[in-house]
Amino acid sequence: MSECSICLGERHIQINNQWVRCRCLEEELFNRKLIGSGISFPLSDLTLTNIGLKYPHITIDPIILDFSVKLSNVFRTGSKPDKIVCFQGQADGAKDLIVQTALLGAIKGGLRVNQCSMEQLISNHFTGGEISLEDELTKADVLCLTFGSELQFKVSSSFLQSLVRLNWLHPKNYLLLHTNLRWEDIAHKYGDNIQNLFVKSTGKILDPERRIIFAEVEV
Numbered sequence: 001m002s003e004c005s006i007c008l009g010e011r012h013i014q015i016n017n018q019w020v021r022c023r024c025l026e027e028e029l030f031n032r033k034l035i036g037s038g039i040s041f042p043l044s045d046l047t048l049t050n051i052g053l054k055y056p057h058i059t060i061d062p063i064i065l066d067f068s069v070k071l072s073n074v075f076r077t078g079s080k081p082d083k084i085v086c087f088q089g090q091a092d093g094a095k096d097l098i099v100q101t102a103l104l105g106a107i108k109g110g111l112r113v114n115q116c117s118m119e120q121l122i123s124n125h126f127t128g129g130e131i132s133l134e135d136e137l138t139k140a141d142v143l144c145l146t147f148g149s150e151l152q153f154k155v156s157s158s159f160l161q162s163l164v165r166l167n168w169l170h171p172k173n174y175l176l177l178h179t180n181l182r183w184e185d186i187a188h189k190y191g192d193n194i195q196n197l198f199v200k201s202t203g204k205i206l207d208p209e210r211r212i213i214f215a216e217v218e219v
């Protein structure tokens with residue numbers, strides 16, 4: 001690694017007789033935060049501008065794209081949206097980029113991010129340490145949970161419902177969901193009552209009782 005030309009490797013510089021962190025140290029700390037938050041995309045890719053060029057084989061719903069940009073901007077101010085959002089799309093596709101761009105916004109807004117899969121959540125809950133769902137939700141400002149690839153659908157269904165309830169009790173913590181399951185698959189795998197939690201983003205129903213906005217990235 002080449003030495004920083006500003007601090008010459010001291011990592012701190014003096015301004016008005018006060019030692020402050022050099023930009024190189026700030027950058028390193030920020031990158032560590034990204035890694036710690038599970039951000040897997042290179043920083044330069046985490047932008048929603050020209051996202052269509054990155055995924056030319058799919059059509060991204062422009063309403064959802066606009067919604068995603070706004071979500072990221074809300075996070076950047078350190079705030080959280082009113083409703084839980086669940087992004088749907090193929091794994092390793094535009095959906096993941098949208099989710100991670102939102103999380104980058106959250107990190108830039110000073111929020112702590114915890115990314116987890118339903119499989120991990122179930123395993124954390126039932127093995128060894130027995131971490132409660134409340135602990136999982138409250139250990140960071142944003143719990144970003146991916147679901148749909150686990151096998152224990154009954155457990156997942158009850159966990160999802162509990163997390164939504166807990167989020168109601170802990171409004172300072174935010175639950176961001178993403179899945180590769182389609183709308184129809186959710187009821188099929190998690191039981192019919194799970195759909196009472198969701199409202200489809202493009203649908204006309206804006207039932208205030210429904211806590212989760214289901215945002216389909218690909219059309």
Ligand SMILES: [Zn+2]
Pocket residue numbers: 004005006007008009010011012022023024025
């Ligand atoms: Zn430096």
